[in-house]
Amino acid sequence: MLEQIKQLFDESTDLFTETLDNGYWPMEIAYFPAMCDERIKDGILIPYSYRFDPDEFRRMLHSNPKYERADNPDEWPNLLLKGYALIKLEETCYSFKSDRTLYTQPDETQLESSLQGPQSAFTEDLELNAYLLRKRYNVPTLSVEPYEKGSLSRTAIFVVYDRKLVNPSVLELLRKRLDKVNIELLQSTGQLIKELTDKNHLFFPTLLQSERPDKVAVMLSRGKVAVLINGSRFALLLPVRLFDFMHAMDDDYESFWISRFLIVMRYVAVLLTIVLPAAYIGIVSYNPEIFRIQLAFTIDGSRAGVPYPSFIEVFIMLFMIEALIEASIRLPKSVGSAATTVGGLILGQAAQQAGLVSSIMIIVTSVVAISNYVIPNHTFSQAIRLMKYWFILISMIYGVSGIAVLFFALIVYLCHLRSFGEPYLAFYGGQNDQKPQSAQRKS
Amino acid sequence: MISKRKIIGVFFLLASVTLILGGCGFKDIDKRFFVVAMGIDPGTRKDLIKVTLRLAIPSSKIESGEAKTELESLEAPTIAEAIRRIKSLVDKELDFGHCRVILFGKETLENGVRESTNWFLRRRDIQMVAYVGMAEPNATDVLQLKPQSERYPGNSLILSFGSEGTESSFILTEYLFDWTRRLAETGTDGFLPVVRVDKDKNSYQIDKVAFLDKQKLRLCLNATETQLFNISAKKFRKSIISVPIENVPIVLALSSVRTHIDYSKGEIPEITLRLRATGMLEESPSKFLNGNNRVIEQKIEKAFNDQVETLLYKIRDAGVDPYGFGLHYLSTYFGDHKMWERWKSAYPTIKFHVKSRIVIEETGLVE
Structure with a gap:
């Protein structure tokens, strides 16, 4: 056995191979010390060496579930790895x-x-994630299908669902798509999302990533399917609707009126962050009569020194804020606050005083940036972040009416989107959302 | 993939083509000259119209009395021509989007009003909620005034109308949409608030109303009558009824007004205007008439009825119908086109009865 393994792992010096002899039986052993933990001492080395008893050792080999026969030499490298x-x-x-x-x-x-x-989130360990999920969704019908994807990474994947509630056609589609997954290194859920969605250039995410076990549990109870990936602290949920992306778990935990208020506020924020910069261009450059007369004159006055047309002004400010956001992700935490102060406060103030942008534009930019972070889901927030540029482009050409038409087109586009065969913009979850209640009543 | 690219290509082509076709819709706010008020006067020659524009010079600092405006006026055969000529006098594109006040000079209205109103209707950039008024003696003089209290250009005149700023029972508000409707509608006639320059040359004086029929100016009311008209026709709540009873001035501040109009059947219909007004005594000696409110109410009612009746007859005799009695009559009585002819012949001799019910809700915070 050792010869064969050494051949396969030529030059892998971190592989430990040895023929041990306790004077009774010789034993060949091979493992990667870096990938194994202390259990190897209690499980193999101690029973083999000074506590050795041939009968007991044989019994242990047959009864301990951690030991398994490995007769097929083809499986050896896999097991070692x-x-x-x-x-x-x-x-x-x-x-x-x-x-x-x-x-x-x-x-x-x-x-x-x-x-x-709950404050707990998934980890990068699949087993622990499965435990977290089972703890929250504690029913025997919770099914787990294991997969392994990635020709180099060989990442373990769990497809988790409640078999009483799940929509079989969705499951079938998922299995089909998983079979087609062709990827070398599967390291994050984002990669899997790209592989699982049929069209690559969608503007909106059609699969939901979540790091919260409680959210996944709620979704499972609605008949959705979760995909857990080893090495990623996010679970994939499917099929989802647009409204799932706008749903924060706190909505379920807060009192009725507060959560309603927060939900409404969130949608208003999304509307603002998409439309506001475009509306600024449209109103300032095409239809200033939409403003109240005071505001029109104030903007007129504050824009008097601005040398560029309104859309350049918008691009200047949006570039600054996007750069600031992007930089603050990479910046070390200790410098982060300094950078935001310089970028947000000083730069904005200076840009306005220098006459590069109007004072209203500073407000517009801040509202856009803040509103964008009201969205509870990061992927969706990114999608929305990009969306506003379409509106800016269209309002440069067509003004306010262009924004209205594009907004309509956006709704049409959202209606056309499908998440694993389910409509994306469905107001009610259809079969799947009603199922859990009836199922719960039955059981 | 190729077809998709084609679609995107076609989209951008269409977008750029329509951009060229769209012309110069894109014009930044600081390249626009906002017209805040507009005045129409007769020109020096008979075939000319004098158009006066009050243009706003915006500033980022807003302070009372700091508002700056520019006045441009020009004479041309039509308003449209005058506007085009004025465009050559200013450095920025004229924008009528915020033109909230339109003033017709008194002389224009005496000559006839329909032609000049036409232009305002056809232009889509003039808001139909713009206020219309009659300027006395002429629009240019009124627009020239720059009140000290003005915070931003034109704000003083805008705030005077509507319920945004001051709410005076002497100021009637007429919107452009209502004005054009009244010009076209059978059985009702237009009215315009009269805007004058105050004696101290520092504020506008708007306390009269002018009545027009379909052609021209017919009647101007004085301030007291204007308020009566505002109460009885517009049901304006924030007004007062002032009647001397036994030589003691009594003032009732109204809090609600309801009116109802009845027509009697007959060859010449008689109109009964029922009015119910509630309010509070603002001026009255204490323990007046032993504090018997009902007696005071009845005395106010009687005097008020007389005042309104006189006003109605005065308006009737001028041959105008700003109350819309004719329209009301036509809409409530079944009949054919002859009905209108009948009404027209009957109106000059029609009889009015005013039956008011005054309710003193409270006598104010007095012991």
Whole structure:
């Protein structure tokens, strides 16, 4: 066995291969020390060395679920790479599961933090994620289908769903698409999203990423399917509607009126962030009569020194704010606040005083930037962030009426989108959303 | 993929083509000259019209008395021509989007009004909620005034009308849409508030109303009558009824007004105007008439009825119908086109009855 393995892992010096001998049985052993944890000592080395008892050792080999027969030499490299130890005793090979896991407790939510909801988030370890999910969605009907994707990374994937509630056609479609996945290194859910969506250049995400186990549990109860990926702290949810992206878990936890208020505010914010810069151009350059007369004169006065047409002004400010946002992701935390102060406050103030932009434009930019972060889902927020540029382009050419027409076109586009066969802009979840209530009543 | 690219290409082509075809719709706000008020006067020659534009010079600083405006006036055969000529006098594109006040000079209205109104209707950039008024003695003089309290160009005149700024019972508000409707509608006639320059040359004096029939100016009311008209026709709440009872001035501040018009059947219909007004005594000696409110009410009612009746007869005799009695009559009585002819012949001799019900809700915060 060792010869074969050494041939396969030529020059892999971190592979440990040795023939041990306790004076009774010789044993060939091979494993990657970096990928295995301390369990190898208790599981193999101690029973083999000073506590050795041939009968007991044999019993252990047959009864301990961590030991498995590994007769097929083709599987050996795979097992070794997954953190198993291979041993060969009396001409039979066994594998011993001893993979190292770095994660022993759930992560803290980072992107979808909630005030009073659960604070735990998925980790980068698949097993722990499955545990987190089972803990929250504690029913025997929760099914897990394992997959392995990525020709180089060989990433483990769990497809999780409640088999009583799931829509079989969605599941069928998912399986088909998963079969087609052709990728070398699968490292994040984002890659899988690209592989799973049929069209590549969509403006809106049709799959939802979430780091919150409670959100995934709620979605499972609505008959949705979750896809967990080893090494990614996000779960994929499908099929989803646009309104799922606008839903924060706090909406379920807060009192009725507060959550309604927050939801309405969120949609207003989305509308503002999409339309406001475009509306600024449209109103300032095409239809100033939409403003109240005071505002028209104030803007007129503050724009008097601005040398460029309104859309250049908008592009200057939006470039600054986008650069600022992008920079603040990369900046180290200690410098971050300084950069935002310089960028946001000083630069904005200076740009206005220098007469490069009007004072109203500073307000427009800030409203756009703030409103964009009201959206609870990061992917969706990015999509919206991009959307406003279409509106700016169209308002440069057609003014306010262009914005109205494009908004209509946007709604048409959203209606045309499908998420795993389900309509994207459905107001009510259709079959899937009503199912859980009836199913719960039955059980 | 190719077809998709084609579609995108065609889209951008169409967009750019329509951009060229669209002409110069794109014009930044600071390249526009906002017209805040417009005046129409007769020209020096008979075939000319004098158009006066009050143009706003905006500033980012808004302070009372700091508002700057520019006045441009020009005579031309038509308004449209005058506007085009004025465009050559100014450095920025004229924008009528914020033209909220349109003033007709008194003389224009005496000559006839329809032609000049036409232009305002056809232009889509003139808002139909613009206020219309009659300027006395002429529009140019009134527009020249720059009140001290003006915060931004034209704001003083705009705030005077409508319910945005001051709400005076002497100021009637007439919008462009209502004005054109009244010019076209059978059985109702237009009215215009009369804007004059105050004696101290620092504010506008708007306390009269002018009545026009379909052709020209017919009647101007004085301030007291204007208020009566505002109460009885417009049901204006924030007004007062002032009647001397036994030589003691009594003033009732109204809080609600309701009116109802009845027509009697007959060859010459008689009109009964029922009016119910509630309010509070603002001026009255304490323990007046032993504090018997009903007696005071009845005395106010009687005097008020007389005042309104006199006003109605005065308006009737001028041959105008700003109350819209004719329209009301036509709409409530079944009949053919002869009905209107009958009404027209009957109107000069028609009889009015005013039956008011005054309710003193409270006597104010007095012991």
